[in-house]
Amino acid sequence: MTKKADYIWFNGEMVPWAEAKVHVMSHALHYGTSVFEGVRCYNSHKGPVVFRHREHMQRLRDSAKIYRMPVAQSVDELMEACRETLRKNNLTSAYIRPLVFIGDVGMGVNPPDGYQTDVIIAAFPWGAYLGEEALEAGIDAMVSSWNRVAANTIPTAAKAGGNYLSSLLVGSEARRHGYQEGIALDVHGYVSEGAGENLFEVKDGIIFTPPFTSSALPGITRDAIIKLAKDAGYEVREQVLSRESLYLADEVFMSGTAAEITPVRSVDGIQVGIGKRGPVTKALQDAFFGLFTGETEDKWGWLDPINH
Structure with a gap:
């Protein structure tokens, strides 16, 4: 132990x-x-x-x-x-x-x-889930052969231990093939989320993320990113995303409590954008981590001091 x-x-x-x-x-x-x-x-x-x-x-x-x-x-x-x-x-x-x-x-x-x-x-203590260097350099991801389950099979809105057997399959398959993380599609073949993270893509300055109907967990960090992005003037669209849209995106990044905001530099061996963290991802990282340095105003009351 x-x-x-x-x-x-x-x-x-x-x-x-x-x-x-x-x-x-x-x-x-x-x-x-x-x-x-x-x-x-x-x-x-x-x-x-x-x-x-x-x-x-x-x-x-x-x-x-x-x-x-x-x-x-x-x-x-x-x-x-x-x-x-x-x-x-x-x-x-x-x-x-x-x-x-x-x-x-x-x-x-x-x-x-x-x-x-x-x-x-x-x-x-636990650092960046996908590695400190990944926050800047990005990670290589693959689309898994394992799909996320349908919402009427297992409730995907619940963060339940049993649900994460799906994440184990998606993530371990990716690592066996030399990738750092896996991406799951939903039962209809559209993008759902990462093995343990929500997913975003950027195209022509617009930020896209799959809707919850794609069997994605309603991520709390995901919600924070959407609010921070809109506050910074970005347009954010929650819509169905195809697998190939990941290849053609200017930027792709993952979000979560553990992953925070981690760029994806390639999907299935295809380079995404410039092949490293893009400007929108960096701006959102700066806004997110700025909450804890005071550079970003906490307009939403998200920070709870432990010494009450």
């Missing part, structure tokens, strides 16, 4: 990292019954802040609601638990992983009436 921090918040208690364990008969291990979030704390000009904290905790509860999983904690209680976890571990810059899962409630797909979920919150 690799220790990443000292403590994990586990059902309301601070538990030493090595002691935060679950039983091998936990329902979530057998049936994928968990929902989770990825959240970042940045060491900003205002001190340590959690980015879009409330939205992430609300989505966690929404994901649980979709799967009929009870969560004892309110959004405010979950937010305070995240702050407490950061403070207990003396972290000022960290990745935060809240997880709601069904524990050892008995065998069988359907949990018993009146069961309770377990909730953990871990926080630990």
Whole structure:
């Protein structure tokens, strides 16, 4: 076991990292019954802040609601638990992983009436998901042979553990073929998202991103980018995108809590634009990271200080 921090918040208690364990008969291990979030704390000009904290905790509860999983904690209680976890571990810059899962409630797909979920919150240092150098140089991606599932098969609006088996297939296939990330199409053959990121493309100064009907997760970072882009005067269109539009785009980039804003320099071995980070991607990166330096005004109240 690799220790990443000292403590994990586990059902309301601070538990030493090595002691935060679950039983091998936990329902979530057998049936994928968990929902989770990825959240970042940045060491900003205002001190340590959690980015879009409330939205992430609300989505966690929404994901649980979709799967009929009870969560004892309110959004405010979950937010305070995240702050407490950061403070207990003396972290000022960290990745935060809240997880709601069904524990050892008995065998069988359907949990018993009146069961309770377990909730953990871990926080630990973690840099750029696809590499620090990728934020400027960009990554090479491939379109996967694995499609995203239809929305009436598995609810794609929920950030559920079981859903990420699809991401595993998409991402691992890309890496086996020498690419850094995979891109999934939807069941109709149109662009959905990256293995674990939302996707954008830029053409003639206009920013495009697939709609949620393409089985893409309603990304919180995606939403922030759309708002930042519109605030900067860019036109943003949510519309169906073909695979070949990725080849012909001036710029392509991925977004997410872990990936932040990562340019894509090639798709399926075809160079995108100038083959590295383009000017629109850079402008959006500057606006995004500027939130934490004070260079971008936080008009939306996205920064939640951990030291309340």
